[in-house]
Amino acid sequence: MKIGAIDIGTNSMRLLTTDLIDNKLTNRKKYVNTTRIGQGVDENGFITEEAMERNINALKEYHDKCLDYGCEKIYCMGTSALRDSKNRSEFIKRAKDEAGIDVNVVDGEIEAKLGFSGVTNGIDKEGDILVIDIGGGSTEFIFGNKEGIERNVSINIGALRLTEKYLSEGYSDSAFSDMREFINEQIKDIVSYLNEKEIECVCGIGGTITSLSAVNQNLEVYSMEKVHGSVITREEVQKMMDKFVSCSDEERKHINGLQPKRADIIAAGTEILICIMDNLSKKEVVVSEYDNLEGIAYSSIL
Numbered sequence: 001m002k003i004g005a006i007d008i009g010t011n012s013m014r015l016l017t018t019d020l021i022d023n024k025l026t027n028r029k030k031y032v033n034t035t036r037i038g039q040g041v042d043e044n045g046f047i048t049e050e051a052m053e054r055n056i057n058a059l060k061e062y063h064d065k066c067l068d069y070g071c072e073k074i075y076c077m078g079t080s081a082l083r084d085s086k087n088r089s090e091f092i093k094r095a096k097d098e099a100g101i102d103v104n105v106v107d108g109e110i111e112a113k114l115g116f117s118g119v120t121n122g123i124d125k126e127g128d129i130l131v132i133d134i135g136g137g138s139t140e141f142i143f144g145n146k147e148g149i150e151r152n153v154s155i156n157i158g159a160l161r162l163t164e165k166y167l168s169e170g171y172s173d174s175a176f177s178d179m180r181e182f183i184n185e186q187i188k189d190i191v192s193y194l195n196e197k198e199i200e201c202v203c204g205i206g207g208t209i210t211s212l213s214a215v216n217q218n219l220e221v222y223s224m225e226k227v228h229g230s231v232i233t234r235e236e237v238q239k240m241m242d243k244f245v246s247c248s249d250e251e252r253k254h255i256n257g258l259q260p261k262r263a264d265i266i267a268a269g270t271e272i273l274i275c276i277m278d279n280l281s282k283k284e285v286v287v288s289e290y291d292n293l294e295g296i297a298y299s300s301i302l
Contacts, residue, residue, distance in 0.1 A: 005065035005296035006059070006076040008103065010038030011054060011136025011160045011265065012207060015062045016293035017069045024119075025297055030224065031065065032207075033058045034261035037091075038081030038137045042161055047085045052094070059099035073298045077114070079138030080158060108154025112142045114295030116149055119203050121298055122290025123229065126285040127200030130280075133207040133291070134272050136160035136265070141190050141255075143197065143224050147263050153190045157183055159208050159262075159269030167268055171245050176271065183275040191279040205291035207262060208269030213287040214257030215240055222257070228289035241270045 005016040015031040035055045040048050047055075066074050072139075076095075082088045082105045094104045106114075128150075133140040137158040144150045166179040204210075209231045213227045216236050244252060244267045253260040277285065 001073065002069060002071045003297045004062070004069065004071040004074040005293045006062055006074070006101070007293055007296075008035075008037060008055065008059075008076065008078040008082060009066070009136050009207075010041075010079065010081040010158055011036055011137070011262070013037070013058045013062070014293060015065060016230055016297060017066060017071060018294075018297055021295055025294060028224070028294075030293065031062065032259075033061070035116045036160065038084075038138075038158075038160055040164075041085050042083050044125065045084070045086045047081070047087055047091055050206065052091055055091070056094050056098055059095055059101050062100050063101055066268050073175075073238065074101065076101050076103050077111070077292075077296065078103050078163075079111050079137060080154075080156070083107065084137070086274075108138065109152060112140045112154065113149060113291060114292040114299065115140060116142045116144060116152070116295070117120075117292035117293035117298050118290040118292055118296075119205060120146055122294060123203060123286065123288050125201045125203070125286075128198055129201045129203055130194060130199045130287070131203050131205060131288075132209070132273070132276060133206045134159060134204070135206050137274075139272055141194070143194060143199070148235075151190075151193065152281070153177060155186050155190070157186050157272055158271070159265040162268040163265045171267065172254070176245075179268065179271060180275060183272055184279065187276065187279060191276075194280060199280070199282075202277075202280070202285045203288050204273070204285045205288050206275065208266065209265060209285065209287055210239065211258055211262055212240055212270065212273070215255055219257045224289045227287055230287045231284050232287060233284045234274075234282070237270060237274055237277065240265065241274065244270060 131142040252263040
């Protein structure tokens with residue numbers, strides 16, 4: 001069966017087209033569009049008209065790509081920003097009327113299950129694993145193994161959300177200090193729980209972590225194959241963070257492996273990862289290109 005899976009995230013909208021045959025995904029192709037539906041949602045509680053228009057246009061484009069591919073099913077989920085926005089029903093109606101897409105706004109638990117399903121189907125790891133999904137509006141912690149999820153938590157710390165909250169006026173030491181304190185406070189309960197567990201592998205998904213892998217490998221052209229299964233060490237994450245902070249806004253847009261439209265939020269996303277690794281005393285993270293999009297395709301629960 002040919003399937004299209006769409007994820008409307010706080011910072012970007014992504015599409016996966018693929019064939020599901022005998023519970024295996026083949027001919028995977030992904031598209032990403034930085035649509036920022038969550039821009040300003042934290043401040044005023046509403047999706048702005050500009051963000052609404054950007055995202056409806058992107059949905060129209062993705063709908064056409066799915067038709068061109070011959071998709072028999074198109075699944076679409078909305079996450080953190082749509083969960084939080086007061087006018088999400090307007091967006092859902094417009095998506096159906098104008099783009100022909102049924103948008104399902106999922107809670108953090110469903111989002112976590114989809115991400116975990118994608119990871120466990122794409123990376124062969126035994127024992128207990130922790131999946132970290134750093135998004136634009138939230139970060140998910142999913143702990144479990146191939147038997148299922150033991151615990152998952154969604155926390156409202158994301159790369160776009162924290163950029164707007166702490167870094168909109170620049171990269172000062174005090175801004176990073178305040179942001180770090182906030183992150184550590186938000187994650188302390190789940191960290192306390194996880195530090196009592198035997199975590200065999202920490203696996204990262206989402207745009208922040210895949211971008212860090214691409215930057216770490218100095219990729220001029222993004223490659224799912226090179227990113228998937230790659231390992232980033234804590235030391236490498238710090239070196240990239242130092243580079244992001246030392247660059248001007250314009251210089252950051254030209255770093256190999258980093259999408260220009262992600263350049264303004266990558267530092268906040270990286271800080272989230274640093275805080276998580278430090279609090280869990282983990283020296284490396286495995287990067288997965290199988291994520292909640294593949295989870296949607298495998299489970300088809302939307």
